[in-house]
Amino acid sequence: MTKQGLLVVISGPSGVGKGTVLRSFMAQNENVRLSISATTRSPRPGEEDGVHYYFLSRERFLELAGSGGMLEHAEYSGNYYGTPRDMVQRELDAGNDVILEIDVQGAMQVKAARPDALMVFILPPSMAELTRRLVDRRTEDEVTINRRLAAARGELEQAHRYDYAVVNDNIEDAVEKLAAILRAAKCSTRYLNDFINEVQCL
Amino acid sequence: MTKQGLLVVISGPSGVGKGTVLRSFMAQNENVRLSISATTRSPRPGEEDGVHYYFLSRERFLELAGSGGMLEHAEYSGNYYGTPRDMVQRELDAGNDVILEIDVQGAMQVKAARPDALMVFILPPSMAELTRRLVDRRTEDEVTINRRLAAARGELEQAHRYDYAVVNDNIEDAVEKLAAILRAAKCSTRYLNDFINEVQCL
Numbered sequence: 435m436t437k438q439g440l441l442v443v444i445s446g447p448s449g450v451g452k453g454t455v456l457r458s459f460m461a462q463n464e465n466v467r468l469s470i471s472a473t474t475r476s477p478r479p480g481e482e483d484g485v486h487y488y489f490l491s492r493e494r495f496l497e498l499a500g501s502g503g504m505l506e507h508a509e510y511s512g513n514y515y516g517t518p519r520d521m522v523q524r525e526l527d528a529g530n531d532v533i534l535e536i537d538v539q540g541a542m543q544v545k546a547a548r549p550d551a552l553m554v555f556i557l558p559p560s561m562a563e564l565t566r567r568l569v570d571r572r573t574e575d576e577v578t579i580n581r582r583l584a585a586a587r588g589e590l591e592q593a594h595r596y597d598y599a600v601v602n603d604n605i606e607d608a609v610e611k612l613a614a615i616l617r618a619a620k621c622s623t624r625y626l627n628d629f630i631n632e633v634q635c636l
Numbered sequence: 637m638t639k640q641g642l643l644v645v646i647s648g649p650s651g652v653g654k655g656t657v658l659r660s661f662m663a664q665n666e667n668v669r670l671s672i673s674a675t676t677r678s679p680r681p682g683e684e685d686g687v688h689y690y691f692l693s694r695e696r697f698l699e700l701a702g703s704g705g706m707l708e709h710a711e712y713s714g715n716y717y718g719t720p721r722d723m724v725q726r727e728l729d730a731g732n733d734v735i736l737e738i739d740v741q742g743a744m745q746v747k748a749a750r751p752d753a754l755m756v757f758i759l760p761p762s763m764a765e766l767t768r769r770l771v772d773r774r775t776e777d778e779v780t781i782n783r784r785l786a787a788a789r790g791e792l793e794q795a796h797r798y799d800y801a802v803v804n805d806n807i808e809d810a811v812e813k814l815a816a817i818l819r820a821a822k823c824s825t826r827y828l829n830d831f832i833n834e835v836q837c838l
Binding site: 591594611 | 757759760761762763764789792793795796797798799800801802803812813815816817819820821823824825828829831832835836837838
């Protein structure tokens with residue numbers, strides 16, 4: 435029987451570099467899958483179903499969510515977003531680790547549904563540095579940046595509800611820490627419970 | 637202020653290779669100290685006080701143990717053995733990680749006194765392999781080996797009381813897992829609590 439993969443939840447404020455850390459982590463580690471969200475919003479040009487999102491009708495989304503088919507879900511600006519439970523479970527059963535990059539609210543829903551999920555928060559080295567990163571992206575105006583910084587403060591207050599925090603001071607270092615967290619989790623006596631019980635008969 | 641080091645408890649059955657794993661780990665990692673036990677037994681030829689053991693009189697040992705000066709202690713064959721709390725605390729305060737290589741009974745005393753201790757159990761890949769390693773050492777007769785194997789079974793039953801289990805199939809792999817466990821522990825939100833509270837003001 436293939437050993438189940440780990441369910442890993444990653445959150446962190448906008449601008450902290452979650453995407454960069456995750457891309458680099460995925461490039462360096464095998465048997466890791468990034469979860470694909472489902473949404474009721476329309477595809478934007480270039481977005482493919484099953485690649486960027488699973489695009490679902492409102493009816494189908496609510497039916498799935500109502501029957502426990504979403505690990506977490508929420509409504510933003512009139513559209514629903516969520517994590518389909520089946521897809522995640524299929525990858526875990528195949529022995530792949532599955533990473534959910536989701537916000538604090540969704541993360542707490544996952545934690546409630548799956549207490550075995552590994553909860554990781556990506557921290558900025560400082561608010562000053564987070565501000566600099568948001569400004570340097572040059573993709574948002576000052577009002578948006580200030581809104582994101584206010585949201586970041588709220589999110590940071592929830593960081594202690596996660597198991598681990600990785601300070602993204604340096605990408606390589608953050609990737610190595612994330613790898614150590616997953617590696618250590620696979621040495622936890624809870625994860626190795628079956629082997630611990632078996633070893634006496636081997 | 638220097639960040640406190642980690643208190644790491646390592647246990648595992650006789651013959652599993654704890655000593656080899658720890659020597660290799662210590663050679664590859666800085667700021668790690670191996671705790672030195674105190675004992676009331678007499679020094680053997682070549683043993684130095686403060687290097688192999690702290691050699692204490694029976695009176696001094698019991699006085700220390702009675703006043704909470706031992707993190708754990710036990711009596712074997714009429715002699716006392718224990719871990720002096722002061723020495724451990726001094727190293728932790730200096731920011732060094734301190735490893736206690738102790739048996740299950742002592743480990744559980746440490747866990748009760750210091751719930752923040754990182755509890756790691758070294759597992760053999762199988763009982764067959766553990767038997768082979770004990771036989772290959774050629775230092776014990778058959779009666780002693782059988783006694784050690786019986787003790788090993790009893791110890792393995794306690795492995796689930798530890799946080800982590802490292803299978804010593806291959807020294808290098810076991811050392812890397814131990815390093816990942818310590819690295820991950822330094823990313824735990826409990827360990828980073830102060831930084832998480834501060835980052836919003838940085």
